[in-house]
Amino acid sequence: MNNLEKYNKAFMEILNVAELDLESLEYQKISAWDSVGHMQLIAALEDIFDIMFDTDDIIDFSSYVKGKELIAKYGVTI
Amino acid sequence: MIDYEYLLQLSPYSLNHEEKQKLYEIALSDLGTHHYMNCEIYRNLCDRLGQNPPLPVRLFKQYSLCSVTKENIVKTMTSSGTSGQAVSKIYLDKETSLRQTKVLSKIVSDFTGKTRLPMLVIDSKAVLKNRNMFSARGAGILGFSMLGRDITYALDEKMQLDWKVLDSFCKKYAEQEILMFGFTFMIWKYFYQPLKKKGYRLPLKGVLIHGGGWKKLSDIAVDADTFRKGLKEVTALKKVLNYYGMVEQTGSIFMECEYGHLHASLFSDIEFLPYSDFSCVKTNKKGLIKLVSLLPTSYPGHILLTEDKGELLGEDNCPCGRLGKYFKIYGRIKGAEIRGCSDTYEQH
Numbered sequence: 001m002n003n004l005e006k007y008n009k010a011f012m013e014i015l016n017v018a019e020l021d022l023e024s025l026e027y028q029k030i031s032a033w034d035s036v037g038h039m040q041l042i043a044a045l046e047d048i049f050d051i052m053f054d055t056d057d058i059i060d061f062s063s064y065v066k067g068k069e070l071i072a073k074y075g076v077t078i
Numbered sequence: 079m080i081d082y083e084y085l086l087q088l089s090p091y092s093l094n095h096e097e098k099q100k101l102y103e104i105a106l107s108d109l110g111t112h113h114y115m116n117c118e119i120y121r122n123l124c125d126r127l128g129q130n131p132p133l134p135v136r137l138f139k140q141y142s143l144c145s146v147t148k149e150n151i152v153k154t155m156t157s158s159g160t161s162g163q164a165v166s167k168i169y170l171d172k173e174t175s176l177r178q179t180k181v182l183s184k185i186v187s188d189f190t191g192k193t194r195l196p197m198l199v200i201d202s203k204a205v206l207k208n209r210n211m212f213s214a215r216g217a218g219i220l221g222f223s224m225l226g227r228d229i230t231y232a233l234d235e236k237m238q239l240d241w242k243v244l245d246s247f248c249k250k251y252a253e254q255e256i257l258m259f260g261f262t263f264m265i266w267k268y269f270y271q272p273l274k275k276k277g278y279r280l281p282l283k284g285v286l287i288h289g290g291g292w293k294k295l296s297d298i299a300v301d302a303d304t305f306r307k308g309l310k311e312v313t314a315l316k317k318v319l320n321y322y323g324m325v326e327q328t329g330s331i332f333m334e335c336e337y338g339h340l341h342a343s344l345f346s347d348i349e350f351l352p353y354s355d356f357s358c359v360k361t362n363k364k365g366l367i368k369l370v371s372l373l374p375t376s377y378p379g380h381i382l383l384t385e386d387k388g389e390l391l392g393e394d395n396c397p398c399g400r401l402g403k404y405f406k407i408y409g410r411i412k413g414a415e416i417r418g419c420s421d422t423y424e425q426h
Contacts (some may be wrong), residue, residue: 028172035153036206059179059224
């Protein structure tokens with residue numbers, strides 16, 4: 001699995017969304033991506049890519065697209 | 079409106095009396111106008127009571143106070159009332175909710191540092207079960223969780239210490255600094271007491287942050303000092319820090335410093351009203367607590383009249399170096415209702 005596939009899989013499994021809907025996915029726009037879902041998603045991504053987000057980045061992680069940009073800061077290219 | 083982006087770039091305890099006064103004069107006038115324009119009940123109150131009246135916290139139980147349209151509400155927070163008690167409802171839109179999270183992290187990391195420490199929550203995961211209606215307890219845990227990593231819950235669904243979980247957490251992080259978080263009364267009853275009974279001392283170093291009220295502990299004669307000493311007996315924690323705050327002003331909490339003083343950050347202010355008439359005209363050193371927060375734009379909770387008593391200890395000159403007012407809390411006024419994250423917890 002490449003990084004994009006891993007990234008997508010985390011979203012699809014934790015937030016229970018289809019691949020088609022990923023691009024437009026935003027925090028708090030669907031019920032599964034609430035603050036509980038958010039912490040689960042962050043923990044999963046940290047595990048998968050073996051990174052640790054700064055608190056500010058957890059807070060700024062506001063969408064599927066924004067997340068890709070933030071993860072790049074930790075040396076993971078998606 | 080208030081330039082929150084700018085305020086978030088400042089260090090949370092960097093404004094002195096004059097600077098803060100200047101900021102609040104404009105900010106509160108803006109906030110007051112915003113809520114006056116957007117919340118009908120609030121407007122009616124202002125028309126009778128004058129501009130920016132402090133709202134008694136009980137009003138949030140009796141009325142739906144909201145300054146945004148229904149479609150914009152992303153989260154409704156409730157006070158953790160006991161069964162049968164009416165609960166406060168606080169309506170959050172995306173902006174207010176995000177602002178609360180940012181400010182909480184800003185304030186707390188001033189005490190814990192920027193690194194996310196392994197975190198032990200002295201509570202049960204079950205508290206997060208109902209995701210649509212968040213209790214203050216759940217919201218508190220989640221808010222603080224952003225500052226930790228490997229979030230581990232020390233209690234099981236029956237509020238018993240989960241020895242297995244605790245054991246593996248201790249083994250994993252014995253030599254490191256950790257962040258422990260929980261509600262004062264629950265920490266005492268479900269963490270301290272069982273450990274004390276067994277004579278255990280956990281090899282956990284770091285800082286414990288706790289809040290949620292002292293009422294139940296003062297009933298059994300446990301004060302802040304006893305609490306701190308007790309916790310240091312059963313763990314190797316270096317710092318045990320209390321915080322004061324309420325669900326109506328989530329985010330802009332008052333943290334206790336290393337000298338045992340509660341501090342107002344630049345995002346909040348506190349005043350002590352004379353008991354004689356609760357007049358807001360002149361403020362005392364001791365009195366009924368009025369709280370001000372710059373954060374709420376989705377509900378008119380920027381100025382609150384609490385049911386707590388307290389005393390101003392000083393301003394801009396705490397030995398810890400943080401600017402702003404510092405104070406202590408004396409507890410509830412007589413006849414106040416029971417509220418708070420830990421005080422309202424009851425076994426069913």
